[in-house]
Amino acid sequence: MNRVLIRYTTYLQLFLAVLMAGGCSTTQPFFAGESPDLQYYLNSATRIEYPDVEIDRLAETEMATEPLSIGNHDYQFWDLTVEECVSIAMQNAKFFVTTSGNAEFRQNVAAQFTSASADQLGSIYDVAIQQSTTQSIPLTIDGAGNRTLPRGVLRANQIGGVEDALAEFDAQASGFLNYSTTDRPANSVNSTVSTQESKAHDFTQQYALSKRFATGGVATFRQQTLYGSNNTPTVAQGGLRQVAGTYTALLEAQVQHPLMRNRGTLINRIPVVLASLNEDVAIADFEIQVRNLVRDVEVNYWNLYVAYRNVSTAVIARNSAIATAKFAELNLENGTGTVQELAQAQGQYYNFRARLEGALSGSNLPGNDRLGVYGSERALRELMGLAPTDGRLIRPIQEPTLARVNFDWEEVTTEMLYLSPELRKGRTVVKQRELEQMSAKNQLLPEVNLSLLYRWVGVGDELGYGSRSSIPGPLPGSSALSSLTGGNYQEGAVRLEYTPSAIGGRRERSRIRGSQLRLKQSMAFVQEAERLMVSQLSEAVAKLATHYQQIQTTAQEWQAYETEVEARQTEFRGGRSQVNVVLQSQQRKAEAQIKYYQALGEYNKSLNYIDYLKGTMLANSNITLAEGPWNKKAYWDALERARERSAGKHKVYGVSRPNVVRQGPLRDAASASQVIGSGVTHDGQLPPDASFNASNLDGVRMNAMADDLMPFTQPVPMPEDLPLGDLGTSPSDLMAPLPTPQALPDRLNEAGDIMQLSYQQPAEQRALVKSATQSSATHVGDVEFDNAPIPVRRKPLPTR
Numbered sequence: 001m002n003r004v005l006i007r008y009t010t011y012l013q014l015f016l017a018v019l020m021a022g023g024c025s026t027t028q029p030f031f032a033g034e035s036p037d038l039q040y041y042l043n044s045a046t047r048i049e050y051p052d053v054e055i056d057r058l059a060e061t062e063m064a065t066e067p068l069s070i071g072n073h074d075y076q077f078w079d080l081t082v083e084e085c086v087s088i089a090m091q092n093a094k095f096f097v098t099t100s101g102n103a104e105f106r107q108n109v110a111a112q113f114t115s116a117s118a119d120q121l122g123s124i125y126d127v128a129i130q131q132s133t134t135q136s137i138p139l140t141i142d143g144a145g146n147r148t149l150p151r152g153v154l155r156a157n158q159i160g161g162v163e164d165a166l167a168e169f170d171a172q173a174s175g176f177l178n179y180s181t182t183d184r185p186a187n188s189v190n191s192t193v194s195t196q197e198s199k200a201h202d203f204t205q206q207y208a209l210s211k212r213f214a215t216g217g218v219a220t221f222r223q224q225t226l227y228g229s230n231n232t233p234t235v236a237q238g239g240l241r242q243v244a245g246t247y248t249a250l251l252e253a254q255v256q257h258p259l260m261r262n263r264g265t266l267i268n269r270i271p272v273v274l275a276s277l278n279e280d281v282a283i284a285d286f287e288i289q290v291r292n293l294v295r296d297v298e299v300n301y302w303n304l305y306v307a308y309r310n311v312s313t314a315v316i317a318r319n320s321a322i323a324t325a326k327f328a329e330l331n332l333e334n335g336t337g338t339v340q341e342l343a344q345a346q347g348q349y350y351n352f353r354a355r356l357e358g359a360l361s362g363s364n365l366p367g368n369d370r371l372g373v374y375g376s377e378r379a380l381r382e383l384m385g386l387a388p389t390d391g392r393l394i395r396p397i398q399e400p401t402l403a404r405v406n407f408d409w410e411e412v413t414t415e416m417l418y419l420s421p422e423l424r425k426g427r428t429v430v431k432q433r434e435l436e437q438m439s440a441k442n443q444l445l446p447e448v449n450l451s452l453l454y455r456w457v458g459v460g461d462e463l464g465y466g467s468r469s470s471i472p473g474p475l476p477g478s479s480a481l482s483s484l485t486g487g488n489y490q491e492g493a494v495r496l497e498y499t500p501s502a503i504g505g506r507r508e509r510s511r512i513r514g515s516q517l518r519l520k521q522s523m524a525f526v527q528e529a530e531r532l533m534v535s536q537l538s539e540a541v542a543k544l545a546t547h548y549q550q551i552q553t554t555a556q557e558w559q560a561y562e563t564e565v566e567a568r569q570t571e572f573r574g575g576r577s578q579v580n581v582v583l584q585s586q587q588r589k590a591e592a593q594i595k596y597y598q599a600l601g602e603y604n605k606s607l608n609y610i611d612y613l614k615g616t617m618l619a620n621s622n623i624t625l626a627e628g629p630w631n632k633k634a635y636w637d638a639l640e641r642a643r644e645r646s647a648g649k650h651k652v653y654g655v656s657r658p659n660v661v662r663q664g665p666l667r668d669a670a671s672a673s674q675v676i677g678s679g680v681t682h683d684g685q686l687p688p689d690a691s692f693n694a695s696n697l698d699g700v701r702m703n704a705m706a707d708d709l710m711p712f713t714q715p716v717p718m719p720e721d722l723p724l725g726d727l728g729t730s731p732s733d734l735m736a737p738l739p740t741p742q743a744l745p746d747r748l749n750e751a752g753d754i755m756q757l758s759y760q761q762p763a764e765q766r767a768l769v770k771s772a773t774q775s776s777a778t779h780v781g782d783v784e785f786d787n788a789p790i791p792v793r794r795k796p797l798p799t800r
Contacts, residue, residue, distance in 0.1 A: 060387035067389050068374045070361050078392035082301045085384060085394075086621060089297045092385025096122040096289040098296050104540070104609055110382045122289030130282035133160035139167070145174045145208020146256065147218045156274045156432040165275040168212060175207040182230070192239045193232065200230035201245070214265045217257035224250040225463065225480075242461075246473070247480035249458040259448040267442050270435050277432050284425035287618070287625055291421065294621055295612050297383050302601040304376040305396040307359065308724050309597035311373055314356035317590035320565075321349040324582055327573065348583040352590070399723050400604040404548055407541060412614050416537055417530060419615025426526040433519040440515040444508045446500040453493040458484025537613045540606060547603035554596040561589035 068075060080088075095118075099109050113121065135158075140148045159165055180202045188194035203226070210220040226248040233239025262268065325345035331337030358368030362375035371379060378388050417423060460473035460480035471478040483489065501508050568582045611617040618624070 064387040081398040171211040203227040222252040306601040310359040318352040416614040437515040451495040455491040457489040550599040
């Protein structure tokens with residue numbers, strides 16, 4: 001004993017010595033097989049890491065080439081019509097690179113696209129996602145396997161898709177197994193009916209199938225098997241029990257049905273209808289996104305057309321400035337000009353050159369086109385789902401229309417109020433609020449539920465069929481299943497539950513009041529939306545007339561300044577005018593020409609915007625929205641279901657209201673305004689040519705509001721410029737070569753390295769100009785103006 005005590009004391013002393021030698025400092029534990037590389041060591045909890053995700057990149061992303069700019073004109077023209085651009089955009093669109101709403105001018109959202117989430121942008125997946133949205137609350141059952149009756153009221157934003165709402169009526173199977181034992185002292189003495197210690201074995205098995213009906217009721221079929229045995233004395237032991245353990249087999253059929261609250265098909269189908277209306281809202285949003293994309297493509301198409309015309313105008317103005325500077329230099333050499341005139345002419349050239357650079361490649365400087373041809377083409381490519389550059393330059397070959405279009409105000413208003421997806425979406429929300437109000441009012445009723453239960457019972461010493469199945473239970477050798485199928489023991493129960501609303505019903509009444517206010521709010525929103533959309537349509541129709549009138553006005557302005565340029569150049573060549581007068585006239589002519597094409601582009605965009613507002617743009621573009629094809633089995637099942645329903649008998653049960661939600665499929669514009677009649681009239685194109693008539697100004701009053709301003713009543717000559725498709729087939733065909741360095745002043749020689757689009761003059765026009773210049777030359781130093789602009793031809797157009 002002493003030896004053992006001494007040994008343990010020694011161990012304790014050694015342990016205390018080691019502990020005291022180490023002090024109170026913390027130490028790392030020791031691990032067997034420890035590796036020195038510490039590959040699992042992390043010295044930070046938060047850091048930027050790259051996700052392990054593999055996504056194939058689009059070919060438009062990987063195959064993009066160097067952007068087009070000043071000095072890089074490596075491309076071939078890609079001639080497209082507006083219909084072809086829209087078709088390409090529709091084929092490539094997975095996400096709609098556009099904004100919601102119906103504003104006339106919308107910003108380019110490509111820059112905001114990458115910083116947004118997928119849920120914030122419209123896509124082709126939105127409707128399918130809405131249809132497959134589910135609730136997080138599963139179907140619930142009670143301990144007996146019964147589907148619980150619905151409680152409370154639902155709102156449209158609290159449910160998922162139609163399939164999810166219909167799942168509420170799916171049959172729900174459930175079951176359980178339970179085994180327990182009992183082993184405890186009992187408060188009794190040993191006798192024929194009790195023992196001092198209670199020992200028992202209990203087993204319960206249940207399987208139930210429960211389904212909820214559209215009327216609000218719940219039907220349940222339930223099967224149970226019970227087994228119980230204990231140590232209570234049996235008959236053989238001098239007790240009163242036949243056997244030590246018995247089996248009980250049960251079959252139950254139960255029906256629960258509400259009599260007041262949640263009764264009827266109308267109330268119980270409200271979640272399904274709300275889910276269906278949510279899909280209608282998603283479809284309306286999808287239509288809005290498609291419509292906006294088509295609108296943006298067409299707007300950018302005409303912007304690109306105007307950008308091309310700006311380049312052509314800038315080329316003509318630049319060449320005219322070069323010719324003027326050339327003549328000013330010759331005058332200076334002959335002693336008839338001044339250095340100031342030459343410097344002013346050279347400055348005009350550089351001014352037009354800067355405009356040409358901005359019109360071609362875009363510039364953020366004030367007064368320049370921010371995008372230019374290259375930037376406008378990139379913006380169009382973003383909407384079309386193409387790479388920013390791929391060796392081709394989109395060129396609009398569809399000329400804008402010059403036809404005058406008059407709209408019947410009542411007809412276009414009727415079409416807009418019926419076909420507008422925004423207004424249709426608002427009315428769908430109103431219908432949802434009406435259904436929510438019905439559900440809220442139903443919750444004010446007391447909850448009265450009737451329950452009917454019928455049960456078949458079988459009891460036996462054994463569960464299955466034994467050799468002596470004719471023995472009645474629970475005698476030894478009897479069968480519980482045999483007793484059950486014999487049908488000798490049956491039970492029933494009737495239960496009526498009554499639970500009124502809380503005294504005062506403040507929550508229910510507040511819910512009703514809230515639903516009423518939301519309904520009024522939605523209805524007022526639709527009314528205000530209709531009023532504002534009529535205002536937008538009014539502005540669009542007014543701008544259409546303004547833009548058409550401005551086409552005529554700017555055409556005459558262009559013609560007047562063109563005549564002035566011709567006269568000023570003749571005077572300048574004859575020494576009767578100063579160079580600054582010629583340069584100013586060239587400036588005015590270039591600005592008038594640009595304004596003409598801008599007015600022409602805005603007129604065509606106004607036509608598109610009216611179709612956009614009144615809901616006919618997709619139909620006029622031959623675009624229809626429809627679901628994709630199903631598999632063959634789906635059509636087969638639908639046909640079988642339709643035949644099954646046709647073979648049945650129609651029966652209205654519960655509470656039902658036909659045509660409570662929708663009026664039917666959306667009709668076309670002609671059906672929407674058939675009571676008014678067609679009000680769209682095409683007055684043909686613009687009037688034929690004629691010279692300026694001063695009698696047009698007779699009777700014009702100089703009043704402050706200009707209420708006497710009326711459209712032109714006399715024929716107006718319209719310039720006929722070459723279509724963009726006729727300006728060449730490659731960049732080399734459209735690049736106007738600058739005059740040779742020998743023909744330019746020394747300070748203009750460095751301009752020869754720029755390549756720009758050019759206005760190609762027909763050969764017969766160049767010959768006419770050359771002969772006219774030679775015949776009108778009066779100065780000794782006259783030269784040929786091969787680069788001077790040529791007056792555009794005018795084409796007579798039919799009158800109204």
